[in-house]
Amino acid sequence: MKKPSVCVIVGAQWGDEGKGKITHYLADHAHLVARFGGGNNAGHTISFGGEKFKLHHVPSGIFFQDKLCILGNGMVIDPQVLTEELEGLRKRGIGGENIRISDRAHIIMPYHRYIDRKQEETRGKHMLGTTGRGIGPAYTDKVARSGIRASDLLDSELFMEKIIINLKEKEALLEGSGLTAEGIIAQYEPYIEAMKSSITDTSLILYEAIKKGKKILMEGAQGALLDLDFGTYPFITSSNAIAGNASVGAGIPPWSISQVVGISKAYTTRVGTGPFPTELNDDNGGHLLKVGAEYGTTTGRARRCGWLDAVILRFAVRINGITELALTKLDVLSGIDPLNIAVAYRHRGKRLENFPADMKVLAECEPEYIQMKGWTGDISGVREIAALPQAARDYMKKIEELLEVPVTIVSVGADRDQTIVAPFSLLSVSS
Ligand code: GDP
Ligand code: IMO
Ligand code: MG
Numbered sequence: 001m002k003k004p005s006v007c008v009i010v011g012a013q014w015g016d017e018g019k020g021k022i023t024h025y026l027a028d029h030a031h032l033v034a035r036f037g038g039g040n041n042a043g044h045t046i047s048f049g050g051e052k053f054k055l056h057h058v059p060s061g062i063f064f065q066d067k068l069c070i071l072g073n074g075m076v077i078d079p080q081v082l083t084e085e086l087e088g089l090r091k092r093g094i095g096g097e098n099i100r101i102s103d104r105a106h107i108i109m110p111y112h113r114y115i116d117r118k119q120e121e122t123r124g125k126h127m128l129g130t131t132g133r134g135i136g137p138a139y140t141d142k143v144a145r146s147g148i149r150a151s152d153l154l155d156s157e158l159f160m161e162k163i164i165i166n167l168k169e170k171e172a173l174l175e176g177s178g179l180t181a182e183g184i185i186a187q188y189e190p191y192i193e194a195m196k197s198s199i200t201d202t203s204l205i206l207y208e209a210i211k212k213g214k215k216i217l218m219e220g221a222q223g224a225l226l227d228l229d230f231g232t233y234p235f236i237t238s239s240n241a242i243a244g245n246a247s248v249g250a251g252i253p254p255w256s257i258s259q260v261v262g263i264s265k266a267y268t269t270r271v272g273t274g275p276f277p278t279e280l281n282d283d284n285g286g287h288l289l290k291v292g293a294e295y296g297t298t299t300g301r302a303r304r305c306g307w308l309d310a311v312i313l314r315f316a317v318r319i320n321g322i323t324e325l326a327l328t329k330l331d332v333l334s335g336i337d338p339l340n341i342a343v344a345y346r347h348r349g350k351r352l353e354n355f356p357a358d359m360k361v362l363a364e365c366e367p368e369y370i371q372m373k374g375w376t377g378d379i380s381g382v383r384e385i386a387a388l389p390q391a392a393r394d395y396m397k398k399i400e401e402l403l404e405v406p407v408t409i410v411s412v413g414a415d416r417d418q419t420i421v422a423p424f425s426l427l428s429v430s431s
Contacts, residue, residue, distance in 0.1 A: 074249020
């Protein structure tokens with residue numbers, strides 16, 4: 001067996017950190033790219049060669065014909081969305097035979113989407129602000145052992161039986177939905193046909209590749225604070241977004257993971273509801289929204305924006321085992337002076353250094369900030385760390401000090417080319 005080389009890429013905040021861009025950037029050096037969690041609640045934007053792509057189900061390695069792209073067992077998959085996404089890509093000359101879907105992945109059904117929206121309506125002012133894609137109800141069915149898996153799509157009799165049981169189980173919730181088993185089968189038939197040949201035991205493919213020492217990228221979806229266990233519950237998604245789930249959600253041995261790259265914006269954003277200690281409702285927040293074009297890839301909603309929060313990031317480093325950080329959207333901070341970074345919270349006179357579990361506590365937390373000097377000018381054309389303004393380098397160095405992990409990649413624009421790979425940790429150089 002060769003030395004295993006799995007690199008897990010995870011969001012270190014509330015999602016939308018730029019995982020798609022960084023996965024695509026790193027995919028050049030990988031043999032295989034796999035998703036291990038989430039579904040089409042994810043929206044990963046990739047820009048290169050003057051073109052822009054938005055991926056929801058498909059791993060960001062799809063642009064390389066020679067890389068196998070895997071949708072792991074930990075995902076929930078909407079057959080219509082996946083088929084249309086792949087068709088859209090093919091029309092633009094991307095992808096072909098390099099997609100594999102885990103036979104153990106769960107399928108998002110029309111009733112999941114219906115229940116997702118109904119549940120949000122029922123929650124009223126306590127709504128979570130889900131993406132409405134049926135994610136929560138699909139994962140609920142997985143845990144309840146009522147779920148339909150990709151392998152079930154290959155047996156039309158079994159598929160029909162499972163739909164009938166599900167509609168019966170959920171009768172009260174689905175009243176007035178007009179959903180019938182026949183209707184669902186008819187709707188899904190063409191998508192199942194399109195997916196069929198790609199459904200297989202993907203964990204086996206990954207294991208064989210690991211044994212040969214092939215470089216594998218595991219592309220996370222969402223982020224640490226949306227994680228089912230460690231996120232800002234209940235304002236989270238319904239799957240584990242942290243690196244540990246790469247093993248469960250793709251069926252790979254934990255020992256095969258050699259690297260965990262955390263992706264963080266140079267500031268903080270979140271979509272949906274829930275407490276957000278460093279949120280800015282002033283001109284600086286307006287700057288981040290406008291210059292950062294902070295609108296959701298999946299739902300188009302304006303993202304809430306705020307200062308960088310090292311309490312969150314330290315937490316993300318710890319629960320993910322992040323070995324290095326990719327810092328994105330540094331270009332967006334140009335023109336804001338001074339810059340704040342939260343280093344702790346104040347709660348009822350007490351100083352908290354660790355991210356709290358209780359959302360009532362988090363909602364009452366006041367961030368304790370350190371101030372950093374800002375910089376001006378367009379840095380989106382910079383291609384080496386040494387050419388960045390001193391204040392930007394100091395900002396990055398401070399992040400490394402606070403998190404105790406090196407910043408190894410810096411992104412200064414949405415395009416693939418607007419990426420700087422740091423040759424070493426800034427901590428090791430004097431400014
Ligand atoms: P993901 O869900 O983590 O893949 O992130 P999204 O694609 O949802 O959101 C990140 C957004 O920021 C996308 O529109 C990217 O094109 C864009 N982006 C990524 N990196 C940079 C960067 O360094 N600078 C700027 N200005 N935009 C970036
Ligand atoms: P990527 O992979 C940002 C958020 C939703 C909502 C909560 C629950 O692009 O980073 P869900 O539909 O999952 O039940 O919604 O989670 N959310 C995301 N926010 N980026 C994402 O994915 C997200 N996926 C889910 O906005 O607050
Ligand atoms: Mg996104």
